[in-house]
Amino acid sequence: MHTKPDWITAPVIADLLHGALDLQETAHGVLPHRLPARARAQCADGQLAMAEAQPSGVRLVFRTRATIVELDTLPTKRVYVGAPPRPDGVYDLLVDGRLAGQATVTGGNTLTIDMTTGTAEHRPGPAGTLRFTGLPDRVKDVEIWLPHDETTELIALRADAPIEPAPDRGRKVWLHHGSSISQGSDAASPTTTWPALAASLGGVELINLGLSGSALLDPFTARALRDTPADLISLKIGINLVNTDLMRLRAFAPAVHGFLDTIREGHPTTPLLVASPIYCPIHEDTPGPSAPDFTDFGTGRLRFRAMGDPAERASGKLTLGVIRDELARIVEQRAAEDPNLHYLDGRDLYGEADSAELPLPDELHPDAATHRRIGERFAKLAFTANGPFTDHSS
Structure with a gap:
């Protein structure tokens, strides 16, 4: 077990989250959605519900001089009956726009899908923690891109230095x-x-x-x-x-x-x-x-x-x-x-x-x-x- 410095905990809020159209409060934290609630209410299709809740292009963006960053998440893993296990969803870490690390989160909920019958079963599971260490000790812009194909509830973001929203880069x-x-x-x-x-x-x-x-x-x-x-x-x-x-x-x-x-x-x-x-x-x-x-x-x-x-x-x-x-x-x-x-x-x-x-x-x-x-x-x-x-x- 590693010794933790004095952590700064940042609430996972819209100010840090880019690429989502809606945030749903859950019992654990927040769930990013790529369609607004009104759109989701107009279609009961399970395929659409699964797809829009998978955070493709959704990322946490912030400025910090932290050298260690942790993110607690609750993923939902897909299991297909009769198929080998799927790999865990990948999180990409970018520092000043460049890939600086990758990691996965184990555990999580399980969605077991039987493609032959079209049925699915959801089972709850434990949250996990993503940890990036050895970040450069300077003020920098950090992005954590969430898995593009794995539903991800965000629980807490921690670092060993203050976190603030990254300034607008003026991009289209x-x-x-x-x-x-x-x-x-x-x-x-x-x-x-x-x-x-x-x-x-x-x-x-x-x-x-x-x-x-x-x-x-x-x-x-x-x-x-x-x-x-x-x-x-x-x-x-x-x-x-x-x-x-x-x-x-x-x-x-x-x-x-x-x-x-x-x-x-x-x-x-x-x-x-x-x-x-x-x-x-x-x-x-x-x-x-x-x-x-x-x-x-x-x-x-x-x-x-x-x-x-x-x-x-x-x-x-x-x-x-x-x-x-x-x-x-x-x-x-x-x-x-x-x-x-x-x-x-x-x-x-x-x-x-x-x-x-x-x-x-x-x-x-x-x-x-x-x-x-x-x-x-x-x-x-x-x-x-x-x-x-x-x-x-x-």
Whole structure:
């Protein structure tokens, strides 16, 4: 047991927390949410509830000269019946913008999910403590990025020197919405999801509304985007609509228009980038839904397959090809009256050639190396040269 100096305990409050839209008081502390309470109340879907409470892009940001920092948290670990244990969620420590450490928290609640029956069981567990030592003995800006795929209640933040909110760096705020790929599925850590990487390269502050399985053009999500202050906005639309087989072409175009109309109510002239899906072979020309293939599940390998029939496109079923064509058409149509609306073909981030080199391991989600590639390409296309997020005022 290590000897503790005189700790300074900081309340975990909104002044230190970046990237969350809401804080829920719990019996233990606070739980960051990436959708506001009113939005959460309008949908009882368990997948959405789990995704929005996983704090992708959420981080504690403060200034201190402390050399030791501790954070008490209560994580919720996911266990999948029949699969090997999942690794614990990773916390990234940044000092003055550079990665200075990584750690995990053991214990926590357990959510046991049976994918064959669609059932889940929640069991309470103990809180844990994250400890970073050996920080430089000087005034510095510290960021602790919470796990992008593990629900995390924040209990207490301690340090061996005073903590105060970091001063505003004057960076633009980039608000992004997308699917599990945007949330960071299969990324190595919270600062290496492709949006986090792109934000770092673009020099902007990220609010990540990537919602695993839940980028479905929901009106409550559009309202959350509308009501969130931002300087730049991007939407990654398509893959979840296909793999849930949620709607047909007749509904898709009006839903996109309505989603954009709602966002424009709050952000009438903000640069707004609509990105279509990255290349995904199983759904390029084959409709959904997607279904898990449990053949090798016991070894930790899960794959997905498309359950639709390409012939069903004639009856309005959506494929990624259909969605790209429709999104390009919609943006071109609206851009005639909205010069700050832009389109990005997702295959420019990850295309057929990339698929041959870095295939999607489970047929749907990119691995860590592909997240880096997508993030670097997005930053180059959006934040540099004549990109839609480049400041052209000078």
